[in-house]
Amino acid sequence: MKISTVSIFPSMFEAVTGYGMTRLAIDRGILALKIFNPRDFTLDRNRTVDGRPYGGGPGMVMKPEPLSRCLDEARKTTPGPVVFMTPQGTLFNQSMAEGLARLDGFTLLTGRYEGIDERIVESRVDLEVSIGDVVLTGGEIPSMMIIDAISRLLPGVLGNSESAEQDSFSQGMLDYPHYTRPEIFEGRAVPGVLLSGNHEKIRMWRMEQSRIRTRKRRPDLFARWAGTEDTGDCPHH
Ligand code: 9D3
Secondary structure (H helix, E strand, O other): OOOEEEEEOOOHHHHHHHHHHHHHHHHHOOOOEEEEEEHHHHHOOOOEEEOOOOOOOOOEOOHHHHHHHHHHHHHHHOOOOEEEEEEEEEEOHHHHHHHHHOOOOEEEEEEOOOOOOOHHHHHHHHHHEEEEOOOOOOOOHHHHHHHHHHHHHOOOOOOHHHHHHHHHHOOOOOOOOOOOOOOOEOOOOOHHHOOOOOOHHHHHHHHHHHHHHHHHHHHHHHHHHOOOOOOOOOOOO
């Protein structure tokens, strides 16, 4: 999997290149991450990447020329779509992660300031993605979230097939509670069923815990799981 990122804060990506499973995927050659800085594609002595918005208003907008040159350089070596991280994008979820993980590669475009010049979106962006209804300061952390979500789905990453199996098993349900030693911590005991050695009883208890949690915390997920959601189907039409 080849991923390129376009960002004026390239060192932020050390969070994925330097740690954990994402670092392991890179070390093993399963994931190749290239980082491109639009500032390296400026032509003026001040290396200007932003400009004042036409029409007025607060903040700055990322200029199109450094972005276009930077994106075109990234795409020389990176196959697949250009994905623009923006609060206006389609919501990212696990099925989108699975779709992206099947590609040979893609380029993540991350903005700063108020946004990027719309002509870049028109000419070079294939897909606009948001990570949720929350206001952040830029697209770098959302980009890293996508890289992280995809890295664990790539063939050859530690525990990949096991995790994928677990994911489909617990499809759309929250996880059950986990415990490890000691048996009593600050006066709180591990639920007896987990010490029973009865694997069928343990499996049933975990399923029930998942169900209880999902119904209480994520009624939206629970409705879909239980098949009681409104799918929009109308039997009369
Ligand atoms: C305060 C500026 N806002 C004006 C109403 C617009 C705005 C511009 C840029 C808000 C946030 C950002 C920076 N965020 C992202 O680039 C971003 C993001 C996000 O903020 N939330 C969820 N997903 C994403 S993906 C990229």
